[in-house]
Amino acid sequence: MSDAIDSSKIIDGKAVAQKVEAEVSKTVAALKEKNIFPKLVTVLVGEDPASQMYVRMKHKACERVGILAEDCILPATITESELLNKIQALNADKTVSSILVQLPLPKHISAQTIMNAIDPKKDADGFHPFNMGNLLINEEGLVPCTPKGIIRLLEEYKIDVQGKNAVVVGHSNVVGKPMAAMLLNRNATVSVCHIFTKDLKSYTIEADILVIGVGVKHLIKEDMVKPGVVVFDVGINQDSTGTHGDVDFANVIHKASLITPVPGGVGPMTIAILMSHVVKCAETIGQ
Numbered sequence: 001m002s003d004a005i006d007s008s009k010i011i012d013g014k015a016v017a018q019k020v021e022a023e024v025s026k027t028v029a030a031l032k033e034k035n036i037f038p039k040l041v042t043v044l045v046g047e048d049p050a051s052q053m054y055v056r057m058k059h060k061a062c063e064r065v066g067i068l069a070e071d072c073i074l075p076a077t078i079t080e081s082e083l084l085n086k087i088q089a090l091n092a093d094k095t096v097s098s099i100l101v102q103l104p105l106p107k108h109i110s111a112q113t114i115m116n117a118i119d120p121k122k123d124a125d126g127f128h129p130f131n132m133g134n135l136l137i138n139e140e141g142l143v144p145c146t147p148k149g150i151i152r153l154l155e156e157y158k159i160d161v162q163g164k165n166a167v168v169v170g171h172s173n174v175v176g177k178p179m180a181a182m183l184l185n186r187n188a189t190v191s192v193c194h195i196f197t198k199d200l201k202s203y204t205i206e207a208d209i210l211v212i213g214v215g216v217k218h219l220i221k222e223d224m225v226k227p228g229v230v231v232f233d234v235g236i237n238q239d240s241t242g243t244h245g246d247v248d249f250a251n252v253i254h255k256a257s258l259i260t261p262v263p264g265g266v267g268p269m270t271i272a273i274l275m276s277h278v279v280k281c282a283e284t285i286g287q
């Protein structure tokens, strides 16, 4: 049963993303004074409508903050070695500061092989093993954008992580694993749950901070969380009734102290942080 919603509990990802973008715009303007023109090339393989939409959103964000954006659209039939050649050409192109390969890739291409080929200095997504490795040893440089966005939201809402029980549901390279590392770097006690976890509720019920990104609509119910929990919902599930998160928002909000909505929570932060990473790449390589 869902009662009236207390909007003071809703984490406003759009507003924080705007704040991040305003910071990025200033840095971009300062870089341009020094003849450094940050440029992002997005590589999109195939015609997945969701991926097309995310790439469009990234280009629009580039436009808002003054970053140059270029599209590289490739057919789903491209071979892995052809795609590797394209990445190598972008690595060698001195006008390109960042390269982003939109995921998922078609099944015949190994995403990890492609990530490994991107120059780590141009890796705005933070997926290269060099950048992931640095994250693990608490040398956070270019790190995956979604978990970094969640860290920024924790900071903006002044939520101390140290000593808290943080539960991450999902163990992908894009969200779950880097999220766990970032929380561990901030001295949370971290549990990572996934599809093979027995008795998910026995973990989520202990969470002070709960992050979920598994793509199962409303997996997290009110009875699975404790009062006061802070919830970050990374799930995007589309159906005929609209876009839904992995959390049963209308009911869980009554137990939570803070919670991200879907849409308008974590998603906009992913893109804003990406913008900040493009600038970071440009600063590092001087282009």
Ligand SMILES: Nc1nc2c(c(=O)[nH]1)N[C@@H](CN(C=O)c1ccc(C(=O)N[C@@H](CCC(=O)O)C(=O)O)cc1)CN2
Binding pocket: 054, 057, 100, 101, 102, 103, 104, 125, 145, 146, 174, 236, 243, 262, 263, 264, 265, 266, 267, 268, 269, 270, 271
């Ligand atoms: N190379 C990458 N591929 C993928 C990443 C990534 O970080 N790098 N993450 C996801 C998709 N993604 C960005 O690429 C992404 C997903 C969702 C949003 C977003 O803002 N969503 C909106 C809702 C949109 C809707 O209605 O469907 C929101 O939450 O408000 C931004 C980026 C996988 N691939």
